[in-house]
Amino acid sequence: MEKVILHMDGDAFFVGVETAKNPKLKGRPVVTGEERGIVSALSYEAKAIGIVRGMPIFRVQKDFPQVIILPGDYAAYSRYSALMFDIVRRYADEVEEYSIDECFADLTGLDRPLKLSYLQIAERIKKEINEELHLSISIGLAPTKVLAKVASKWVKPNGLTVIKKETALDFLRKIPVEKVWGIGPKTAEFLQRRNIRLAGDFINKDLAWVKNNLAKPYEELWRELRGEYLFKIDPVPKTVYSSIQKTRTFHPLTNNPTFLLSQLSKNIEEACAKARHYDLVPKKVSFFLKAQDFKYYICAVKLSSPTNAPEIITALAENKFPEMHRRGILYRTTGVTLQELISNYAVQGDLFGGKAKADKFELVHKQIDSLEEKFGKRLVYLASTHQALKHKEKGTQTDDLDRNLLFL
């Protein structure tokens, strides 16, 4: 039986939720991202007057004084996201939560028991999300995930588009190849140089050409675009991470090792806090500095004993720092990635007491975590992070920060 895959995509989702919370925002130019200093989401009205994602907030304030600027409210976005997916689950069992505002659902064979056509099922989902949550979404229906993505983007906002195997080519002849899910700038450029500009041009190439010229994932993409169902719906809710990353870009750029290390220390504290929250420990950690020209200077360390204690990981970072740091290069970003995460429960003791030492630190941090939950963030942090916070909050009294210093 031919598959029927639904793809649902929130319209300007963060702003949509803000409008649902406060209906007075409806029809107004609204952006979110105040806390980050750049526009992270924008209403269609804001888009219409020339605002784009990533635009600095100060520019919006200066050039578009009529725009309403809001800080992100991620707790609300997660709540609405869950409610939205619950509505999809009223109809389909197989729902894959792909991102905070997108999901796939397998509707195949549900028309009979529900006594509704596939189109009617999609219409109901859309109507219920509109009426119950006051959110606008767009839906695509197609025989594969990739085609369903194409369909949901075809009419936006508030769209509902069906692509059948027979009509796929007509759609794909109107879609630039770089707009296809999975084809990024590099592959798009490669294809365009060979005169493949539209998704339709791409699927008109034969399989041998695809195999000879592109990597394996693109062969699957090519098949999916031609209507062959390959990318399965994965309904397992995402509870585990395989890596956790924390990065921060700063201005002005710098070469100062002390500054860079304190930024890295802050990255490490944040990453470790997240890992503790999920009871995960990394078997491997990598640090990086990103230079002015966006080149990465990376070093990776295998942990003899997996831990999420920031004291241990910052000590590693300090040891490895000279391997990444070059004199005379300006850096824009520091970052840490905790890799090969495993459940803390599964960690075995080692011969040299590394595990016992890590356990002590982890216990202290668990207690700090619960205090911070009660009394707010940044109650306590490592001395090595101190400078990074001073930098961020320059202009405020550093006395308050000094009071909370914890030397371990």
Next chain:
DNA sequence: TCTGGGGTCCTAGGACCC
């Protein structure tokens, strides 16, 4: 898109072995 932050997956090539 002159470039923020957080993820996943794939692959080429080196290390090591027979």
Next chain:
DNA sequence: TCTGGGGTCCTAGGACCC
């Protein structure tokens, strides 16, 4: 001292996504 052929495992880095 120089030379095959073939296999596995691992890792760094590329490419892509939202």
